[in-house]
Amino acid sequence: MSNDLKLAIFDLGQVCFRTHLERCYLEWEDMAGIRPGSVSRDFPLDDQYEDYERGTMSGRSYGEYFCMLNELSLDFEEWKGGWNSMFGEIIEPTRKTIKLMQEAGVTVVALSNTNATHVESWKGLYDELIESFDHLYLSNEIGMRKPEPRVFEHVLNAHDAEASQAIYFDDKRENIRTAERLGIESVLFDDDSVAALWWKRRPVPSLSS
Numbered sequence: 001m002s003n004d005l006k007l008a009i010f011d012l013g014q015v016c017f018r019t020h021l022e023r024c025y026l027e028w029e030d031m032a033g034i035r036p037g038s039v040s041r042d043f044p045l046d047d048q049y050e051d052y053e054r055g056t057m058s059g060r061s062y063g064e065y066f067c068m069l070n071e072l073s074l075d076f077e078e079w080k081g082g083w084n085s086m087f088g089e090i091i092e093p094t095r096k097t098i099k100l101m102q103e104a105g106v107t108v109v110a111l112s113n114t115n116a117t118h119v120e121s122w123k124g125l126y127d128e129l130i131e132s133f134d135h136l137y138l139s140n141e142i143g144m145r146k147p148e149p150r151v152f153e154h155v156l157n158a159h160d161a162e163a164s165q166a167i168y169f170d171d172k173r174e175n176i177r178t179a180e181r182l183g184i185e186s187v188l189f190d191d192d193s194v195a196a197l198w199w200k201r202r203p204v205p206s207l208s209s
Contacts, residue, residue: 005202006165008101009155009179010133012112014171015189016095017126018088027082032072039070052115055140059117084121090129093196094169098132100199107159109135111152111168113145135159146170147178156184167202169195 013019021043029036048065051057063079066072072079098108110133119138122130130136137155139145144154156163163183170176171189179186187198 004165005106005167007156007159007161007167008098008106008108009111009152009166009168009184010094010098010108010195011170011172011175011189012110012114015091015169015195016098016110016129017090019086020088021086023085024082027085028070028072028074028079031078031082032074039072044069050145053113053139053145054143055116056143059115062115063117080117083117087118087121087125090126091192093193095129095132097195097199102132102134107134107161109133109137109155109159111137111146111155113139115140146172146175149178149182152179152182152184167198169198 010016022041025039025041026036029039044066048057048062052059052062059080060076063074063076063083067074067079074082101108110130119140135158137151137158139151142151142154144151146152152168156166164185166184168176168179168184168186169189170179170186173188176186176188187194189195
């Protein structure tokens, strides 16, 4: 990567804040009055889910589809309450690294596959963190999702940045692979300190250059 770091791109879930999908299932089962563990944990990453994340399927429609698929007798508000129960604590080393990057003049943005139901729930949960980003690129708002190459190209173009001027953090290998193929240095987020360590060890311009 070039020493001229211009743009840092962060995924949100499991990179900036913790998510706990199991909480959703336990909430849904409790509200439906069925035994814990009776609903399959094989979350359906199907065409309907991708439409939901691209913003072409409403939360209500997706909730109805999910309940039908899993034979859950829940109304939309119950399903939504369970769905939004996944959000956990902020990952502090990442939050601090974002601030350090910005103080050094780097533009820091979030790039997340998400949906309107979740975005609504962020209000009051992560306000300070979310507002700290220079820009948010959310799949349900931009109509495309990772690991589509055009998502990364969209973000680079929006900030007039070359791939060699960017760093990208994500916990999903398939997203990392796409970004790397485009020439973006990409780091798999498999530990809370990943971003902080990368920033500490980053290449810095030589004083003689």
